Amino acid sequence: MKTQELLSRLRQNDPVALAKAISMVENRKKDYGKLLEAIYPLGRTALKIGITGAPGSGKSSLIEKLIAALKVQGLSLAVLAVDPSSPLSGGALLGDRLRMIQHSNDPNVFIRSIANRGHLGGLSLSTHEIIDLLQAAGKDVIIIETVGVGQSEVDIVNVADVVLMVLNPESGDEIQIFKAGIIEIADIFVINKSDLGGSDNKVAEIRNYFALSGREPLIFPTSVKEDRGIPELLAGIRRFQDQESGRIIDKSLRMRENYIEKIVVERIQEKMRRDPSVSALIRGIGAANPYQAAERILELLTTGGIHDKKD
Ligand SMILES: Nc1nc2c(ncn2[C@@H]2O[C@H](COP(=O)(O)OP(=O)(O)O)[C@@H](O)[C@H]2O)c(=O)[nH]1
Ligand SMILES: [Mg+2]
Structure with a gap:
């Protein structure tokens, strides 16, 4: 083609x-x-929903429910599951739940698992690019599931309009996320597995955390098992989209900045790899003094002195 x-x-x-x-x-x-x-x-953009939270908190199960609810509204949907790539296979694993939907062969739901080769520890550049392709295809809603560990979790704010953080009533994740400040990236908190009881305590804990800052957090208890709270959560997401539309636009400008920065860094790295004078510098003075070598390479870059082998 x-x-x-x-x-x-x-x-x-x-x-x-x-x-x-x-x-x-x-x-x-x-x-x-x-x-x-x-x-x-791009003609128009999709609503991009980022979903983060510890492994096993029920992110994929929730996505399955959200998709079912959005599908009946006649929307075109996509799910990206971002997995930390295995150093051995370099591939990505798709959650069981998502694999099930994928195999249902629904033409209105596009599901893709992407390996996160990690760009400066965050989401790889191709995650941004794939989202662009999905938007060009006219998707209405794109859901991005990240494995709730490390930098990709924080970087989700650079691709999502709204970030959902999935917690469980009994989990002890809060201490960690409070400490790491990860809690600040969430727009909406989902207390999933509320069928297990104790979700009120969790709601109170989150409210307490924000009490000082005066922020009124949006919190939704859900149970995928008992099919409760999903319509309320969806309505909450839509309300956030409407009420925060100004902030979402501001945020997308910052997301664009982050995206362009990633493209530039990749292009520079590509150029460096292809230029024989760079490897000569690295092998030469780089062995004795890495700082001097780096300065010389930067000089080459800023004076346009780096050339592709092909040129
Ligand atoms: N009791 C209960 N179990 C749930 C609920 N939602 C998901 N689970 C279970 O939790 C496990 C992990 O779910 P999964 O969606 O794969 O979590 P993920 O790793 O965050 O994507 C599965 O065994 C689910 O069946 C819920 O609302 N209640
Ligand atoms: Mg999952």
């Missing part, structure tokens, strides 16, 4: 073209950059 044809099929929300475009971008295949450039300007 030629890039032009791929693009026009992508714009028609063709799942085969979408999958192909994503692979092309993930694997840095020839013309991937042209394809990404050509999808702009």
Whole structure:
């Protein structure tokens, strides 16, 4: 498929073209950059919902319920499951729950697991790019599930309009998330597994945390097991989207800044890898003095002295 044809099929929300475009971008295949450039300007953007929380808290189970509820509204949906890549396989694991939906072969729900090769410890650049491709395809809602550990959890704010943090009534995660300040990135708290009892305590704990700052946190108890609280949560997300629309626009400007920075860093790294004078510098003075070598490389960069081998 030629890039032009791929693009026009992508714009028609063709799942085969979408999958192909994503692979092309993930694997840095020839013309991937042209394809990404050509999808702009994006006609309209999707609501991007980030879902974070400890493994086992019920993120994938909740997503399955949210999808079922959004699907009946006739919306086109996508789910990205961001997994820390295994150093052995370099691949990503898709949660069982999501695998089930994927196998249901629903054309209105696009599900993709993406390995997080980690860009400066955060979400990899391709996560941003895949979200762009999904938006070009006209998805209405994109849900991004991150494994609730490490930097990808914090970086979710750079791709999501609204961040949900999933907690459980009995979990002791709070101490950790309070301490690490991760709690601050959440727009909405979901106390899932409320069927286990004790969710009131958890709600109080979160309210307490924010009492001093005067922030009124949005908290929704849910139970996937007993199918409770999902419509309320969805309404809460929509309300947040309406009431915070100004903040969401501000935030998307900052997200764009973060995205551009990631693109620039990647392009610089690519150029450095391809320039023989850089490796000569590294092997030469770099062995004796890494700081001097770095300065010289920066000099080459700023004076346009770095050249691709191909040039
Ligand atoms: N009791 C109870 N179990 C739940 C609920 N939601 C999810 N689970 C279970 O919790 C486990 C982890 O769920 P999963 O969605 O894979 O969690 P994730 O790792 O956060 O994506 C599964 O065994 C689910 O069946 C709930 O509301 N109540
Ligand atoms: Mg999961």
